[in-house]
Amino acid sequence: MKILYDHQIFTSQKYGGISRYFYELVSELKKTQEIESEIPLLVSNNHYIADKKLVKYIDFLSNKTFRGKRRIFNFFNKPYSVLKLKRQNFDVFHPTYYDPYFLEYLGDKPFVLTVYDMIHEKFSEMFPSNDNASQQKRLLVQKASKIIAISESTKKDLIQYFGTDASKIEVVYLGNSMFPKPNSNLGIEMPKNYMLFVGSRSVYKNFERFIKGVASILNQNKMLFVVCAGGGKFTSKEIQLLSELHILNQVVQYNLDDESMAYFYKNALAFIFPSLYEGFGIPVLESFACGCPLLCSNVSSLPEIAGDGACYFDPYSEESIKNAVLEVLENTTLREDLIRKGYERLKRFSWKQTAEQTKIIYKSLLT
Structure with a gap:
């Protein structure tokens, strides 16, 4: 059985959850004898496929960022995907994002x-008016032979927003790619006592409400910090907020690679995940793998994925966030209990399992 993927996500992402998902999926499928996979790609800067074992391509101007770069990549990659589609030398097609260009060649x-989340539908105000991802997604959801949702929560949202037939949707969980190296020392000057916040700080990630919730805790303990990993430098609006809360010197931001990230998880007092919405929540598994106590929102997919491995709060309540943080910071036994339960919970998720379940779906389309 041969599966054809396409260029889309490897054209647009250097780092990111979706390209990592396809990298891990295809890597695992490659280990089985039953499936041949192909990713048509001519140029890319994607980090995960950089060793060129999965696909040979040209790593074009990887250290340069300029306007129109993605358009140039698309100019080369899209016709190559179309060529492979026209040749029809595959059994199942699995696009890596929502551009419906392929329908006429299929x-x-x-x-x-694969549907990752329904953020465009739930938080439409966050996206520009000319963003057509939701319309494209809706069209492909209607036309697809099978849909993979990455959580029961995402499946429920698909049914709610698009009216999709439940029998068409299969839930396949993701895996974890982050494992801390023993005795790694980064040589980065970092705070001794800190809570960790990971990734984007955009609207639905709920950073502002989180930081307001913990401000009084930081004010009472000047040796306690919040470390923001990734998400880019603080904006002027964020700096103003931190100044007004008198915690500007206790909230720091780092851009980190995976190895550094694992070290920051491992050494944090706790990882706080106050997101208002996640399709799955990969950082949940990352914190489990690194032995970091998890505090997270009690909404969307997070309770489904974290199970009993987290201390939960209401992400719409600063008071609830504050109380959960205090409870975990002040209780060493609770922190140790969360770490232990996190390791147990992690055993339910793996990329091998993701690949096995996806393979069953592919096969079901050929019988």
């Missing part, structure tokens, strides 16, 4: 669509 071949 013939009668089945295609599988």
